[in-house]
């Protein structure tokens with residue numbers, strides 16, 4: 001049995017930042033476990049630009065961004081194991097993992113940081129009818145084939161879902177000589193960031209079909225085409241609007257789910273809004289000493305926020321080891337109200353707040369000219385005017401520490417106000 | 427010259443092959459697809475029925491009742507997942523209760539043990555998620571669930587271990603009667619054989635018509651399904667059926683041996699030329715959803731991981747056809763093997779052996795017959811066993827499928843075995859990478875690499891399922 005102060009599960013940007021920060025806060029005995037053959041997580045396949053504008057004030061590629069952290073990690077002599085899969089964690093922070101060299105390992109850790117990232121929703125999650133031929137991929141799998149393995153996944157492509165991965169892969173495929181016939185999106189608004197719509201679709205004249213979905217897949221061995229139809233306000237296909245698109249490939253970019261099988265096995269409480277662990281101000285789960293950060297907590301669109309949040313997790317894991325985290329303190333709960341899907345963190349232990357509080361959230365629909373209203377026990381503490389809110393973009397709201405500390409507040413809510421007609425429900 | 431040629435490597439053909447390999451015979455199985463268990467056997471409800479349902483006096487009743495008790499032994503010998511979890515047929519009104527009585531009476535005539543009619547309270551006690559309006563149920567404790575393609579594959583492997591010859595990618599095109607027996611024409615040359623056993627599933631009538639006049643038709647009928655994530659497994663521990671009524675047989679909700687839930691099937695008649703049309707359709711899926719919610723009101727369909735469909739080989743005669751043809755001696759039809767064909771398979775196989783014994787005037791036992799076939803399932807091992815195994819073969823220390831925790835060692839094993847996997851779906855059928863909640867988006871590229879390495883092929887040559895189902899279309903520019 002191995003013993004560690006902190007085990008970090010997952011060597012993506014979340015795990016890297018958490019480990020580095022914990023080390024900087026004086027913990028030496030840290031181990032990162034990563035199942036892939038290299039560190040960096042999903043960033044390694046994101047060879048496009050657009051990472052690090054907040055953290056480094058420069059535009060890096062995914063691997064470029066990861067490299068900065070990997071170099072720092074190596075400089076700090078933080079230990080890591082690659083090609084190693086964590087199979088199980090218990091409530092008592094007993095971790096079992098395997099790899100080809102060390103075999104079956106068990107280790108006991110003082111604190112654990114969960115940084116397993118997320119996975120893509122597959123075709124089955126949508127129950128798309130039709131045949132089940134080759135040529136249906138999730139966008140991330142296609143990205144891996146193209147950017148890491150060096151293979152093309154198709155020549156004529158339809159993409160379902162306008163999440164960022166789908167948009168970025170549309171551009172990549174076009175540059176590789178494939179024809180992207182259309183991107184169909186079920187919702188009346190795009191899922192990804194506006195900059196990606198412009199740079200990946202508009203610039204290449206790829207049509208974006210909002211309020212459309214794939215209703216049938218044709219072809220026995222390989223995809224031969226898909227049928228796309230318009231949907232009504234209830235997201236049901238409208239008969240008579242079906243159109244056949246000849247293609248050999250269908251890519252799905254229909255959502256990401258935090259990867260929490262391990263969290264569940266440890267008995268960690270999962271929030272149904274995020275599909276990730278419930279988290280407090282220190283990025284700690286409901287199990288003392290188990291922290292979580294990055295896409296395993298909630299799906300991020302910007303890696304910079306992952307880094308920020310993970311530094312917080314790493315620092316607090318270190319504090320936990322040093323017995324510097326206050327435990328039995330006054331707790332403030334957060335609650336997502338009208339128009340808000342979720343808020344991170346779920347609860348705040350007041351005594352651990354040493355600076356202004358950042359709340360992260362996503363809205364449920366597209367809104368124009370609205371206000372985000374933050375209330376403490378029903379009293380408005382802050383109102384923020386927003387020209388534009390979209391579900392595809394994570395929002396950050398700062399609350400001044402003096403508005404909440406030592407005021408005996410028990411709950412903070414956030415809601416969207418003044419949304420009038422724009423609100424269509426979800 | 428073979429003694430016997432079996433046409434079709436589904437569960438029926440493979441079971442018969444394994445049963446016949448207990449005797450000194452020169453046997454071959456010919457299969458048109460690139461893998462065994464690629465027809466109806468790969469897409470059905472995978473239930474070993476209690477046997478109360480079939481009309482007394484039919485072949486279906488006889489072979490189901492005899493077949494059901496035989497599964498414990500064969501699954502133990504072949505390391506195939508099988509669980510006797512029992513089934514409930516739910517009744518929601520007086521008419522349904524009448525149907526239950528009819529089924530109960532059939533169970534007595536068919537000699538099915540331990541069947542009883544229980545009241546609504548007891549049903550809800552057994553399965554708290556069942557619709558509280560339930561009035562009663564027919565409880566059949568001997569019904570079970572099985573890993574159906576694992577069974578068919580294990581049977582093929584074991585048959586090969588015992589000397590049977592398997593010819594894949596070999597489609598029977600025509601058959602000619604000769605003095606010594608038959609000459610079988612395939613896309614890959616001719617096969618001479620004394621006897622033929624026709625186990626061609628939905629194509630069994632076509633094979634029959636190659637040697638004799640048409641005496642029956644196969645009427646293809648599609649059934650579609652939902653597969654739910656393991657997190658939905660709490661909804662039932664039994665197989666839940668509905669009462670047959672004027673709208674059909676209803677749909678079932680059942681656990682699978684791997685801990686998922688399946689919901690389905692509907693029944694849709696297909697045209698004669700649609701026997702391979704295993705697509706799903708929005709209408710059918712909606713129908714299944716709606717119908718199933720009558721049994722359990724809260725089925726988490728949002729946890730669906732995939733849909734599939736299979737084709738029933740409904741015989742125009744209404745019953746299994748298992749006989750030597752009067753007009754073509756030495757040619758045995760095992761046709762129209764619709765549900766409960768899987769449940770009947772072991773008994774059908776023994777019956778066919780008896781037919782062969784009669785026709786040939788006796789068979790000599792194969793004393794070297796080995797009934798066992800072993801499989802390593804990493805996730806089922808104890809800590810110590812895992813540690814030990816990785817020490818012996820480090821490839822068991824690398825997880826390839828993160829949803830089902832399947833190791834590289836298991837995948838390589840599935841490729842190197844007899845009747846080994848050559849396709850991505852073939853690996854999935856045998857050891858399940860890609861069968862979990864992410865449906866292969868993580869392990870797909872990794873499984874392809876292993877296949878390419880093991881089979882000495884290029885990545886671009888690796889197919890999903892059929893020989894033309896290539897996954898990649900070339901290299902990138904850079």
Ligand SMILES: Cc1cc2nc3c(=O)[nH]c(=O)nc-3n(C[C@H](O)[C@H](O)[C@H](O)COP(=O)(O)OP(=O)(O)OC[C@H]3O[C@@H](n4cnc5c(N)ncnc54)[C@H](O)[C@@H]3O)c2cc1C
Pocket residue numbers: 009010011012013014015033034035036040041042043046049050051052084085086087115116117118140143164165168259262293294295296299300301302303304306
């Ligand atoms: C395709 C794509 C495009 C993006 N584009 C941009 C962009 O342009 N700009 C931007 O700022 N952000 C972008 N993002 C967002 C950002 O990159 C991600 O949010 C960030 O990578 C998430 O980091 P993470 O560490 O939480 O997860 P990941 O990077 O997914 O890392 C998780 C790691 O955990 C490992 N792991 C999981 N389970 C186990 C286990 N049981 N045992 C061992 N290891 C395990 C995984 O192998 C993986 O390496 C993009 C994201 C994606 C997916």
Ligand SMILES: Cc1cc2nc3c(=O)[nH]c(=O)nc-3n(C[C@H](O)[C@H](O)[C@H](O)COP(=O)(O)OP(=O)(O)OC[C@H]3O[C@@H](n4cnc5c(N)ncnc54)[C@H](O)[C@@H]3O)c2cc1C
Pocket residue numbers: 433434435436437438439456457458459462463464465466467468469470471472473474475596597598599625626627628629630633648649650691736737738739763764765766767768769770
């Ligand atoms: C929706 C559905 C649900 C069912 N549920 C159950 C259940 O719960 N319990 C139960 O007991 N039974 C069930 N059944 C029935 C059961 O699945 C079948 O009885 C069984 O799988 C039949 O196996 P088989 O070997 O006869 O057919 P198949 O598995 O179809 O095998 C026939 C093989 O013959 C090959 N073949 C055909 N033509 C040629 C040729 N010309 N040359 C070479 N090879 C050829 C095919 O490729 C195929 O591999 C269900 C069936 C369906 C469709």
